[in-house]
Amino acid sequence: xxxxxxxxxxxxxxxxxxxxxxxxxxxxxxxxxxxxxxxxxxxxxxxxxxxxxxxxxxxxxxxxxxxxxxxxxxxxxxxxxxxxxxxxxxxxxxxxxxxxxxxxxxxxxxxxxxxxxxxxxxxxxxxxxxxxxxxxxxxxxxxxxxxxxxxxxxxxxxxxxxxxxxxxxxxxxxxxxxxxxxxxxxxxxxxxxxxxxxxxxxxxxxxxxxxxxxxxxxxxxxxxxxxxxxxxxxxxxxxxxxxxxxxxxxxxxxxxxxxxxxxxxxxxxxxxxxxxxxxxxxxxxxxxxxxxxxxxxxxxxxxxxxxxxxxxxxxxxxxxxxxxxxxxxxxxxxxxxxxxxxxxxxxxxx
Numbered sequence: 001x002x003x004x005x006x007x008x009x010x011x012x013x014x015x016x017x018x019x020x021x022x023x024x025x026x027x028x029x030x031x032x033x034x035x036x037x038x039x040x041x042x043x044x045x046x047x048x049x050x051x052x053x054x055x056x057x058x059x060x061x062x063x064x065x066x067x068x069x070x071x072x073x074x075x076x077x078x079x080x081x082x083x084x085x086x087x088x089x090x091x092x093x094x095x096x097x098x099x100x101x102x103x104x105x106x107x108x109x110x111x112x113x114x115x116x117x118x119x120x121x122x123x124x125x126x127x128x129x130x131x132x133x134x135x136x137x138x139x140x141x142x143x144x145x146x147x148x149x150x151x152x153x154x155x156x157x158x159x160x161x162x163x164x165x166x167x168x169x170x171x172x173x174x175x176x177x178x179x180x181x182x183x184x185x186x187x188x189x190x191x192x193x194x195x196x197x198x199x200x201x202x203x204x205x206x207x208x209x210x211x212x213x214x215x216x217x218x219x220x221x222x223x224x225x226x227x228x229x230x231x232x233x234x235x236x237x238x239x240x241x242x243x244x245x246x247x248x249x250x251x252x253x254x255x256x257x258x259x260x261x262x263x264x265x266x267x268x269x270x271x272x273x274x275x276x277x278x279x280x281x282x283x284x285x286x287x288x289x290x291x292x293x294x295x296x297x298x299x300x301x302x303x304x305x306x307x308x309x310x311x312x313x314x315x316x317x318x319x320x321x322x323x324x325x326x327x328x329x330x331x332x333x334x335x336x337x338x339x340x341x342x343x344x345x346x347x348x349x350x
């Protein structure tokens with residue numbers, strides 16, 4: 001009978017129709033099984049960095065049809081930034097976006113962006129170097145030494161300034177003997193100490209308690225961080241707006257995870273990140289300006305050093321820069337790149 005061959009043909013045809021290539025959307029990014037993609041962040045959910053990464057993760061999920069199940073974990077709920085590099089290395093998390101001040105423990109050369117060369121400089125100067133040959137070399141060294149991939153440009157936080165419990169603090173001469181908290185980075189400690197204060201590295205979670213107990217006189221941070229952290233309620237009432245440096249965040253993806261993505265997924269990832277960088281940097285400027293106005297309205301007493309005083313302070317710090325670079329272990333080649341690329345960009349101050 002011919003029934004059996006016909007039945008076998010029908011069954012084979014139906015089986016063929018269930019293959020991915022024949023399903024709606026088959027063969028594109030949406031055909032993959034959802035893959036967990038955890039992004040560890042230390043900042044609070046309403047922080048501008050977290051909001052930007054959340055938007056990136058949402059678009060990555062959307063554009064891949066959920067194939068890359070990107071999910072953001074803020075507030076250090078997975079790992080603190082000081083621990084996340086090791087977590088990335090052992091594959092305990094897929095991605096993180098730690099601050100530059102957290103990375104010099106692993107790759108000392110990152111501290112080049114915390115040197116006095118960047119004290120008092122505006123955004124265009126910072127971006128010229130972070131987006132240029134110097135930033136490219138830092139990315140290469142991070143990738144080489146940490147087994148990660150840097151998929152794009154860095155996020156901005158906003159210029160770091162000095163904030164105090166007591167004041168007013170009108171210039172750097174008023175810093176003598178004050179205990180100033182920094183988030184991390186030996187370069188930050190060296191710079192603050194050179195100005196006559198005593199720098200101490202304290203985890204963010206400890207800051208409110210230390211302020212309330214009077215165990216620190218002030219801290220190096222940004223207007224937006226003071227606002228979102230409610231630090232005025234903890235006693236911060238004065239600020240010295242001196243543009244200490246520009247804190248930035250570097251995206252890091254576990255190399256094994258990155259290599260498991262298709263070329264199309266990698267390209268999409270880079271494109272989405274680049275779009276978010278452009279929006280985030282604009283949002284960071286707006287957030288800092290808005291936070292500054294709000295803090296002033298709430299009573300924050302801000303002093304900005306006179307241009308002559310600021311330049312004198314910068315000159316003093318620049319004299320110490322060679323010693324800083326040596327103690328930080330920064331490759332002299334990077335200083336040559338910094339100085340060489342600076343020739344194409346007129347240093348600008350604030």
